Amino acid sequence: MRNVLLYGGGTQSTGLLLMMCDGFLSGLSKPDLVVYSDTMSEPHFVDSYVLDVTAYVWDKYKVQVVTVSKGSLKEDMITSFEDGSRVASLPLFMSNGGMIRRQCTNEYKIDPINKYIRSELDIGRKTKDSIASVNRMFGISLDEIERCKVSQDWWAVNKYPLVDHRIYRHEVIDYVNNNHPDIANPPRSSCYFCPFHSNDYWSAMKKKHPEMFEDACKMDDVIRVNKKLEHECFLHRSLIPLRDISFDNPQMEIFGECEGYCGI
Numbered sequence: 001m002r003n004v005l006l007y008g009g010g011t012q013s014t015g016l017l018l019m020m021c022d023g024f025l026s027g028l029s030k031p032d033l034v035v036y037s038d039t040m041s042e043p044h045f046v047d048s049y050v051l052d053v054t055a056y057v058w059d060k061y062k063v064q065v066v067t068v069s070k071g072s073l074k075e076d077m078i079t080s081f082e083d084g085s086r087v088a089s090l091p092l093f094m095s096n097g098g099m100i101r102r103q104c105t106n107e108y109k110i111d112p113i114n115k116y117i118r119s120e121l122d123i124g125r126k127t128k129d130s131i132a133s134v135n136r137m138f139g140i141s142l143d144e145i146e147r148c149k150v151s152q153d154w155w156a157v158n159k160y161p162l163v164d165h166r167i168y169r170h171e172v173i174d175y176v177n178n179n180h181p182d183i184a185n186p187p188r189s190s191c192y193f194c195p196f197h198s199n200d201y202w203s204a205m206k207k208k209h210p211e212m213f214e215d216a217c218k219m220d221d222v223i224r225v226n227k228k229l230e231h232e233c234f235l236h237r238s239l240i241p242l243r244d245i246s247f248d249n250p251q252m253e254i255f256g257e258c259e260g261y262c263g264i
Contacts (some may be wrong), residue, residue: 001157002121005031005137006113007065009042009050010189013139015172016162017053018180020137021061025161031137033120034065037112039104040072041191043205043212049187056183066120068112073104073191077223084227091195092223092233100233104191114153123155135159141169193219195235202236203247217243 005020007013020028034057036050054065073088080087088107092100117123117134134156140147141162151158162172177184190196192205193216206213220235220242235242 001133001135002032003028003135003137003159004033004035004117004121004156006139007034007036008109008139008189009036009046009053010139011169011176011186012141012144012162012172013189014049014053014183014186015167015176016137016139017057017063017065018176020161021057021063022179024175025165028161030061030063033117034063035113035116036065036067037109038067038069039074039108039191040069041074041193042189043187043192043209045209046187046189049183052183053186056180066116068116070108070112073108074193074219077219081222081226090193090223092235093195093237093239094229095232095234095239096230098231114156118155126154130154132157137161141172142166143168192216193235195237199247202242202245206247214243217241 003020005013005017007017017031017034019025021030023029036054038047038050042050050065050067054067057063057065076087077090079085088103089100090104091102094100117136121134123133132151132155136151136156137159138148139162140160145160145163148160148163149158173186176186188201192212197205202213202216205216216235223233223235224241225232232239234240236245238245
């Protein structure tokens, strides 16, 4: 079995990568393959951090982080809402109280990574004698155990080493900061316009990264009306335009990082 780490550029997957390289987790050594899928829609500080980690693990461990991409989710979303063309949907909140089914993680994170793995490891079509040959390593910690899922692909088994070793998110951060100060404080990974952001996240973005927040507001304006939908769409669950929200009332952070692929 080949151990393949699905790197998301965020907190847990960075910690898992370093722990595996350090031999910190019993029974695990350096991954055979590390793959990151770039949505081209991450905050600039996540992009910078991914570059830093990529250089760091190569210099220190000779472990290569391979980057793949389907393209820019941001640009594809804008084009779709302007001309009605098909795009993987974001989990947008609708004015009727509903929510659009999330497709972005699968199409911009999971599918490009799986495609690369199958090509790189020469995994063909399933036959009667086919068996799983890949351990897919996900950076999901014990406090997010509900995100663990059984593989739907015959050629892969999903593995969650942080859960198996009962490691929590704050312990991952401590490990990185204490053992790898050159790349300390791994950020939370997700597209900057993700509807799953908490009020605290939006508030921090507005204060610390006003240009990025304004970009998110413009995206919120763009997605308001879709020719294929009867109801208006919003990035925020309050169904209020992003630029008009004060963020004074705390909102439960209902989701962290995209399926272990964004931060996964």
